[in-house]
Amino acid sequence: MKTVETSNEYYTDEQLLSVMADLFGAGTETSATTIEWAFVYLMNDMDVQIKMRQEIDDIVGNGRLPTMSDKHKLPYCEAVVIETFRLGNVVPFSLPHNVSEDIYFKGFIIPKNAVIMPCLDSVAHDENLFPDSHSFKPDRFLDKNGKIYGQDKILSFSLGRRVCLGESLARMEVFLYLTALVQRFEILPPEGESPPPVKGQLGVTYSPDSFKLRAISRT
């Protein structure tokens, strides 16, 4: 590995490998699981899936894939993605944080060196922010003119100095992946079966129970 001559600071090969492993680990399971949740929601609410596809057909057509420059013209699709981040909330306990000094908060002392695990689900399911919070409702992120609104209320990527480093990449990946699939395929449960339950389990991430789907090509 080449080091920067003018600085005493550099990564060893070992450090570089571990940073790459961190990025790979943090960046694959999270986005993939979010997309799995989107499939579960879209199979459970065909109206949402049809509305999304209609918007893509109207704006992008079927001659090319959606791109990031289409995003501002596809507010309903964007609202579906934001609502998936909120309700899927794949890292509900964020990451453990170490307290660097005693903190006094609402009558409690959180002592130096304590480990805290923020509960991001408490925001995702705050009924004041998101009424009927356990339902999948992309419209909650659209204002009366159909423009995106209120997406800063979701904390699925946490916040502050250690906010998810991959947030913008994840937003891009999930948007492009989902819009491309919905453009090209109808996402349905297996023939004669009901949609999978909107039920998950907490492991490395909060992920849906395993399920099958049919992707019917539209071309």
Ligand code: HEM
């Ligand atoms: C749906 C996708 C994703 C979600 C919901 C998500 C969520 C989170 C959350 C909640 C944290 C903890 C932040 C904290 O400690 O307060 C985090 C940290 C992190 N994420 Fe993501 N993430 C996603 C995708 C990605 C991607 C695509 C990458 C990189 C390619 C990535 C890289 C990281 C890294 C490096 C950290 C640690 C940041 C630090 O400690 O300074 N994440 N993520």
